[in-house]
Amino acid sequence: MQNPFLYDRPLPPDQLVDRTAELEQLLQLARAGQSTRIATPRRFGKTTLLGALAETAWSAHEMIPAYVDLSGVTTVDDVALRIDHAYEQGLDRGKLRAVWRGVRRRGTANARFGVPGIAQVGGGMGAPSAEVALARLHDALDLPRLVHARTGQRCLVILDEFQDLLTAEEGLDGVLRSHIQHHSAVASYVFAGSEPSLMAALFGDRRRPLFEQARSVALGPLPLADLADWIDERLDAAGREGLREHVDTAVSLVGGHPQRAMLLAHFLFEQDDDDPDALDGALEGARREARDGLAQTWRALSVAQRRVLGAVARGHDRLLTVAALQATGHAKSTQSAVRRQLLDDAHLRELPGGAVQLVDPLLGLWTTSPQ
Ligand SMILES: Nc1ncnc2c1ncn2[C@@H]1O[C@H](COP(=O)(O)OP(=O)(O)OP(=O)(O)O)[C@@H](O)[C@H]1O
Numbered sequence: 501m502q503n504p505f506l507y508d509r510p511l512p513p514d515q516l517v518d519r520t521a522e523l524e525q526l527l528q529l530a531r532a533g534q535s536t537r538i539a540t541p542r543r544f545g546k547t548t549l550l551g552a553l554a555e556t557a558w559s560a561h562e563m564i565p566a567y568v569d570l571s572g573v574t575t576v577d578d579v580a581l582r583i584d585h586a587y588e589q590g591l592d593r594g595k596l597r598a599v600w601r602g603v604r605r606r607g608t609a610n611a612r613f614g615v616p617g618i619a620q621v622g623g624g625m626g627a628p629s630a631e632v633a634l635a636r637l638h639d640a641l642d643l644p645r646l647v648h649a650r651t652g653q654r655c656l657v658i659l660d661e662f663q664d665l666l667t668a669e670e671g672l673d674g675v676l677r678s679h680i681q682h683h684s685a686v687a688s689y690v691f692a693g694s695e696p697s698l699m700a701a702l703f704g705d706r707r708r709p710l711f712e713q714a715r716s717v718a719l720g721p722l723p724l725a726d727l728a729d730w731i732d733e734r735l736d737a738a739g740r741e742g743l744r745e746h747v748d749t750a751v752s753l754v755g756g757h758p759q760r761a762m763l764l765a766h767f768l769f770e771q772d773d774d775d776p777d778a779l780d781g782a783l784e785g786a787r788r789e790a791r792d793g794l795a796q797t798w799r800a801l802s803v804a805q806r807r808v809l810g811a812v813a814r815g816h817d818r819l820l821t822v823a824a825l826q827a828t829g830h831a832k833s834t835q836s837a838v839r840r841q842l843l844d845d846a847h848l849r850e851l852p853g854g855a856v857q858l859v860d861p862l863l864g865l866w867t868t869s870p871q
């Protein structure tokens with residue numbers, strides 16, 4: 501039987517552990533024409549959630565989804581192409597295919613000949629091709645208007661790994677804004693990103709064009725009980741009931757981190773049903789699998805940050821207490837600044853009341869024995 505726990509790719513929309521409240525909130529805001537933003541640490545289930553959002557927006561609300569993956573985008577032309585591709589996919593349904601053919605005809609013609617009078621963004625590329633690329637991007641960003649004119653339906657434009665947009669060209673958030681500000685009747689936007697501090701700068705800095713342009717929606721850890729039920733169900737379906745006794749401990753170890761939960765469940769599935777140490781074996785497998793990523797994360801941290809994460813891993817969840825300061829050897833002001841930075845970079849999560857928790861439970865194990 502194939503291992504049912506996937507940890508290395510977004511899950512199909514019908515597979516996810518409960519995100520009902522988040523989905524409902526995103527849908528409601530989208531239907532009201534409100535743009536939203538989601539910023540979470542890496543591997544926290546954004547793309548999985550966005551896939552389900554696109555699906556439900558279409559099946560239950562007749563919004564036309566355009567899911568744009570901006571990860572690693574490098575040029576303006578690449579951005580335009582990815583947006584085009586997203587609409588092509590979103591419109592790849594029955595009668596809507598004809599709509600796509602219609603709008604594409606128009607868009608390609610404009611881009612090919614260039615649109616006069618459009619200011620250039622930056623000057624990284626040769627002048628003519630930069631102009632054509634920008635014209636093409638303007639065309640792509642105008643698609644919801646054209647689609648709405650032909651269908652009367654609202655588009656739901658989802659921009660995943662949105663922070664990468666600015667690596668293609670500084671100032672593209674301004675180009676985007678020049679379109680979306682006129683789209684409230686025809687499209688709603690969801691901006692998702694895995695670098696919370698960059699996302700906060702894009703939407704929270706009044707000097708940036710998208711300042712306060714999208715409402716923040718939180719995406720926290722998965723609810724532990726739902727997660728445990730979900731793993732149980734899959735173990736049962738595979739005839740591996742023997743492993744169920746480890747599920748509650750496994751879930752409490754990963755604390756609802758979606759990818760870490762699936763990783764651990766995956767390696768639990770690899771153990772023998774009657775092995776009393778199955779969970780240790782699973783944890784070992786998960787740590788081995790995550791080792792390179794953890795090492796990379798660790799190397800990128802300062803010594804002070806490592807000390808603080810180490811203290812949290814050893815149970816100091818209130819970092820400004822005398823005991824926690826003794827554990828790191830930091831002055832209170834240093835500790836406070838490092839704590840803030842780790843929260844901003846999403847290595848730590850703040851709990852109500854000011855205590856903190858490691859976002860990645862495996863990083864906690866790494867701090868105590870990095871092999
Ligand atoms: N709702 C969910 N239910 C169950 N597992 C989930 C859920 N969301 C995410 N996961 C698990 O986490 C993994 C990562 O999910 P996903 O790719 O959606 O996250 P992401 O935040 O988009 O990651 P990245 O930062 O790499 O883009 C998935 O492979 C899956 O194992």
Ligand SMILES: [Mg+2]
Binds near residue numbers: 546548
């Ligand atoms: Mg993703």
